[in-house]
Amino acid sequence: MHEVVSVDFVGGTTAVCDAVIRLRGEALTQELGRIIRDLLSSPVGRFVAGPGGVEPGQAGGNYGNALRHAVSAGTEQFGYYEVSGRDYCDGDYRQIEAIAKLTAHLMQMQALAQRSTHAYAQMELQLAHQSQILDQIHESVLTMDQMGYITSWNRGAEELFGYSALEAIGRNILFLYADEEEGFHDVFAEQGGRMMEVRRRKKSGEVFWASLSLSPLRDLAERPIGLIAYLTDITERKQAEERLHHLAYYDALTGLPNRTLFGRLVDQALMVAQRNEALGCVLFLDLNRFKRINDTLGRRIGDELLRQVAQRFRDTLRDEDVVARLSGDEFAVGLFDIRQHFEATTVAQKLQAVLDAPFYIGGQELRVGASIGISVYPQNGNDAETLLGLADIAMERAKKGEANPDRSVAFYSDDMNQGMQERMRIETGLRHALGNGELILYYQPKFEIGSGRIVGAEALVRWVHPQRGLVPPGEFIPLAESTGLIVQVGEWVLEQACAQAAVWQRAGLPPFRLAVNVSAREFTQSLPARVADTLARYALDPSWLELEITESTLMHDFERVTGIMDRLTALGVALSLDDFGTGYSSLSYLKRFPIHTLKIDRSFTTGIPGDQSDCAIAGTIISMARQLGLRVIAEGVETVDQLDFLRDSGCDEVQGYLYSKPLPAYDFERSLRDNWLLLS
Structure with missing residues (x-):
């Protein structure tokens, strides 16, 4: 036989649910006490909040004129019910036990909900604090997923790039790149945690230098889900470095590489020539009549003359050729994409020919020429300094050995020199032959x-x-x-x-x-x-x-x-x-x-x-x-x-x-x- 639950008991359970949901503190305690009194028709009844009274898991006691039962769920105790004032039976005990269990489950669920709400509020507060911190720092911070699509964008990024978070989030990071050949899935992006210097583009179109650090972004299970990027504008530092580099390696007057940079560039080219078993030549050029012009007309005129000479040399040579100003009126040229050493003679003649036209500076018509010495890799030397020194010796030979120093070219090696002289005679003769039948x-x-x-x-x-x-x-x-x-x-x-x-x-x-x-x-x-x-x-x-x-x-x-x-x-x-x-x-x-x-x-x-x-x-x-x-x-x-x-x-x-x-x-x-x- 199943016992029939009374309407009063059903009403009591409903009243308990309503009370636990709506009330808190003393109001809840009083209402639960009233409900248990009414349900068990007891003159005295109360709900006592908090641990104590009956140990969790115990049935309660006093089947005579009093009943008490713990309101607990597992090890968590919320209080106990107590009624007295009449004789109680087993049915009364089962009712107070059922109400106690219901009350405990309801209170447990409510406590869990309160804790979750509190935790969520705390998390929201923490995220808000973190967002405020990210927005207050000057560094640009952004996150992206594993495909490079931006997922967050702080105020520093807005100020650095000029894009708002609304404009940036959801777009691929590639739209900020200044160099088309740079890819997102490079070794730095894949490994993360690496510092690098990159060029990026602002919303205005301005390209700037940035210091970039990439760190992996992980989920709660420590699985990589993207990258965190930290960027700082270093344009001023890069420009300062470039100015220092230019001062260290370029001639301030002509803008050409100086002797130090020329040596490095030539040595690098010689390494390539060695691998390819190719030839290389170094030309040493000394201007004729420059000292007299400089002493007579002054340094301002002399400096401008050197600038114009340098420009003519630069315009005559190929992009892959190296031309430098060594000091005073001395220049050097490195040739490496050549098949035969005598091809350097043709280049030397072109350099001399571009000086034929007069220079007009400060109302003066000025003329200079050049004597040129040539050394050859690998026959004469294997490094820039040696080749440059031997080309200098050959230049001195050229300057003294010819009636017209403006057309004088000499190789350091005697056999090459003789071959060059013969070649030049043939070339000059052929030019003459074309015009003389x-x-x-x-x-x-x-x-x-x-x-x-x-x-x-x-x-x-x-x-x-x-x-x-x-x-x-x-x-x-x-x-x-x-x-x-x-x-x-x-x-x-x-x-x-x-x-x-x-x-x-x-x-x-x-x-x-x-x-x-x-x-x-x-x-x-x-x-x-x-x-x-x-x-x-x-x-x-x-x-x-x-x-x-x-x-x-x-x-x-x-x-x-x-x-x-x-x-x-x-x-x-x-x-x-x-x-x-x-x-x-x-x-x-x-x-x-x-x-x-x-x-x-x-x-x-x-x-x-x-x-x-x-x-x-x-x-x-x-x-x-x-x-x-x-x-x-x-x-x-x-x-x-x-x-x-x-x-x-x-x-x-x-x-x-x-x-x-x-x-x-x-x-x-x-x-x-x-x-x-x-x-x-």
Whole structure:
């Protein structure tokens, strides 16, 4: 049988719930006492708050005219109920026990809620305090998640960057970066706890230097959830450091590196040169007549002259070259991206040439020159100080050894010096030859193998020196390439070849292709217009002209090269690819070039037929050309065996001493007429 709970008991439990929820202190004590009196119909009843009376866990006592029961939950005791004044039974005990348990659970829940509310309030207060502290410190503090998205932004960050917290929070940290190449997931960001100096950008667009410290941000389980960043503006310090660095390593007058920095830069470059097994040169320059100008016109004029000299040197040299002012009127230059030591001579001459124009300072027309000494790495030394000292010695030799010190250049090594002097004589002579009619053209016939007919010729420049006689092309063509004179030589060859072809055209000779070599330096956007202008000037039919382009020309900027070729072929000019097989042109590109002929380089022809590799290469070139619909010509053919191999392989044309050496125009024309007469 289940006991029926009385309506009064249900009402009592409801009243207890309402009292515990609404009341506190003495009011709660009085109300609980009233409820227990009414519930148990007792003249006397009360609730006593706090521990005592009945031990937790005990049932209570006095089943006669009094009852008492603890209000406790677990080890936590909130008080006890007590009633008296009548006889009590087991049913009464069960009621007071149930009310005591209910009251205890309600009070326990209320205490827990109060503690949670208090803890939450304390946490909010602590967070508010921390926020106030972060906002009061001058340092910029922000946090971000593991992907770099900003999660908090203090007042210091607002003042430093100019963005409010509303503008910054939720954006990726990258929007503050000043350097595009800098990434968020770098070693510093991943490791944290590292100090670094970085460049950042403000809302205004201003870029500044900041000291940045990154620390890991962790959750309650110590798992990393992001980063804490501390930033301080150090722009003024960095600027001060840069000023000190500039004072320590740069010449205050010219802004060029000083001797100390020059030594460091050269030593660094020498380390790279050593790894690459490359050459390096140091030039020591001493100005001529500067001391007299400085003593006569004063230091102000002298200082301005040095500034302008330094600017001319800086404008003449490449970005990778190092130029420094050592002291007074002495300068130094470091060259490291060079292939041959004699290239330093060309640079030295350019530096001397930029001083030719007068300087106009303070109403004065001033002129200075420079004597230059050169030392070479690794032949003369392995460090900057040694090379600089030896270049200084070479400069003194240059200054004393020449009638014109403004054009005097000397290497420290005697053998290099002699080679340089010879090279300079050739270069000077070549410049003179261009303007004095010392260059002439020879023509080497091209023969069709099948018919033996002359079908073309290659125009070859020769230099008739007034003292030395005929100068071999191997002596001056490489020099013309390295100095840039090849452009002027090439222009002269094109002009003379077209002029001669026009003479043969007017004489009634049947058209044949006259080949002119075009260097890579000449192969520019202006070439088609220059060719068109030359053809028009001599009224020369384009079918007479063929341009031979070296394979190395094709190695750079495919679209540009193809565009120039298309414009040339549109004129009716034929194109031949010279020295084929010696370069690295892509076959996929080759089929897209508007080429008419491939020329097998003499380096492969020489080994035919004895060298299997040369035979294989020559045979492959011929086979490939046929598949591409191109004609093939082999140069340097000197033996019948070579000719037989080329004929059997399907080569179309040959040129070489087996048939004819290069000939002057008159002799070539006579050979041409004889050949056609013989085969007609």
